[in-house]
Amino acid sequence: MKLLPRRLTLRARLTLIYGGLFMIAGVLLLGLTYALFSQQIGKDRVIVRGIFQQTPAASPGPSGKPQPMAKELYVLNRDGDVLTGPDARQILDAQQSQVRSAATQSLLVQGSIALVLVGTLAAGFGWIVAGRVLAPLHRVTDTARRIAAAPAAGRGLHERIALRGPDDEVKNLADAFDTMVERLDHSFDGQRRFVANASHELRTPLTLGRALVEVAMHRKTASDDVRHLGETLLEINARHEHLINGLLALADSEKELGTRYPVNLADVTMHVVAQLSREAADAGVEVKTDAGDAPTRGDALLLERLVHNLVENGIRHNVEGGGGWVRVTSRTTGDHVEVEVTNSGPDVPPYEVEGLFKPFRRLGEDRVVGTRGAGLGLSIVRSVAEAHGGTAQAVPRVGGGLSALVALPVDLG
Numbered sequence: 001m002k003l004l005p006r007r008l009t010l011r012a013r014l015t016l017i018y019g020g021l022f023m024i025a026g027v028l029l030l031g032l033t034y035a036l037f038s039q040q041i042g043k044d045r046v047i048v049r050g051i052f053q054q055t056p057a058a059s060p061g062p063s064g065k066p067q068p069m070a071k072e073l074y075v076l077n078r079d080g081d082v083l084t085g086p087d088a089r090q091i092l093d094a095q096q097s098q099v100r101s102a103a104t105q106s107l108l109v110q111g112s113i114a115l116v117l118v119g120t121l122a123a124g125f126g127w128i129v130a131g132r133v134l135a136p137l138h139r140v141t142d143t144a145r146r147i148a149a150a151p152a153a154g155r156g157l158h159e160r161i162a163l164r165g166p167d168d169e170v171k172n173l174a175d176a177f178d179t180m181v182e183r184l185d186h187s188f189d190g191q192r193r194f195v196a197n198a199s200h201e202l203r204t205p206l207t208l209g210r211a212l213v214e215v216a217m218h219r220k221t222a223s224d225d226v227r228h229l230g231e232t233l234l235e236i237n238a239r240h241e242h243l244i245n246g247l248l249a250l251a252d253s254e255k256e257l258g259t260r261y262p263v264n265l266a267d268v269t270m271h272v273v274a275q276l277s278r279e280a281a282d283a284g285v286e287v288k289t290d291a292g293d294a295p296t297r298g299d300a301l302l303l304e305r306l307v308h309n310l311v312e313n314g315i316r317h318n319v320e321g322g323g324g325w326v327r328v329t330s331r332t333t334g335d336h337v338e339v340e341v342t343n344s345g346p347d348v349p350p351y352e353v354e355g356l357f358k359p360f361r362r363l364g365e366d367r368v369v370g371t372r373g374a375g376l377g378l379s380i381v382r383s384v385a386e387a388h389g390g391t392a393q394a395v396p397r398v399g400g401g402l403s404a405l406v407a408l409p410v411d412l413g
Contacts, residue, residue, distance in 0.1 A: 018126030157185035265294035284322020294337035309377040314343035345401040
């Protein structure tokens with residue numbers, strides 16, 4: 001298989017363009033200089049040491065006037081001999097050929113070497129200049145990557161480029177990027193505030209409604225129908241309260257964590273399993289625990305909610321009629337701590353697993369009937385995990401059920 005060449009960066013391409021243009025201009029200049037030099041040296045000019053001496057004519061001309069004095073060329077060779085006539089012309093031609101050869105060698109060979117050296121130097125300066133010119137673009141790219149690498153949507157939008165410098169195209173691009181990110185940040189903040197405020201506002205009427213129903217049920221004059229209706233209303237009210245608590249937990253988990261404290265997931269696991277033991281017994285589900293040491297740092301309440309949702313999800317979505325099981329494991333693996341919750345239950349299609357981590361997404365009949373939950377359990381798990389710099393994923397188990405795994409950074413301190 002032929003490997004494709006790696007794509008050149010913009011900085012490298014600019015450097016190649018600078019260097020290539022300089023080399024082309026240098027070659028053209030060198031060729032033009034050689035052509036002009038050849039034209040000039042091809043003229044019949046003497047560039048040797050010679051003597052022109054005038055001698056009187058032997059007889060007067062036909063008109064009786066004396067003829068002009070004749071000119072004769074004398075050339076001194078290296079031995080000091082005086083040469084005249086054809087010998088002098090031969091010496092001149094030989095010296096002219098030597099001058100042409102030396103000039104050609106000096107112009108083409110040494111000029112080419114000088115051109116290569118200067119071209120390399122120009123390419124180096126071009127690389128430095130291109131780096132300085134493209135530095136603002138690298139800053140834009142780095143900021144965009146930090147925002148994209150945020151653990152959840154809406155996080156990292158507080159980042160700004162705040163580019164300083166001349167008002168050019170690059171600064172306009174950076175300012176436009178900052179404006180876009182600022183608007184997105186306001187949008188996500190408004191969404192989180194709305195969810196939190198709406199959830200808080202809904203708590204009061206639900207609490208008041210529950211109190212009124214309980215008062216009506218416990219009257220001495222209350223009939224069986226009233227008591228039965230009250231139990232139904234209380235069940236609906238409890239479901240709504242569970243939904244609101246889930247929305248509040250989801251809104252809290254999407255906030256930036258301030259202070260982080262040491263938390264051992266082994267302790268959290270044991271505490272959560274003890275809390276849910278009655279629910280597991282009522283559902284006929286056996287909970288098996290293997291709480292290994294798993295130190296990390298974060299918000300203890302959010303991490304407790306993470307493990308609680310995993311175990312509760314395993315108990316509620318299990319084998320109908322009892323006889324199921326849930327296995328909860330915490331451990332340290334390399335530079336991560338892990339919590340794994342595996343349960344028996346109905347078969348889960350692999351293409352449905354990722355959708356279970358979305359808010360209000362349920363599987364099968366639970367999409368319509370929400371008696372087992374509000375569809376926020378696994379979405380809260382992933383949100384809390386990402387807020388702590390970790391990951392949450394799940395895979396279907398052979399034979400039915402699900403295996404959910406949460407990995408968080410280990411606390412080495």
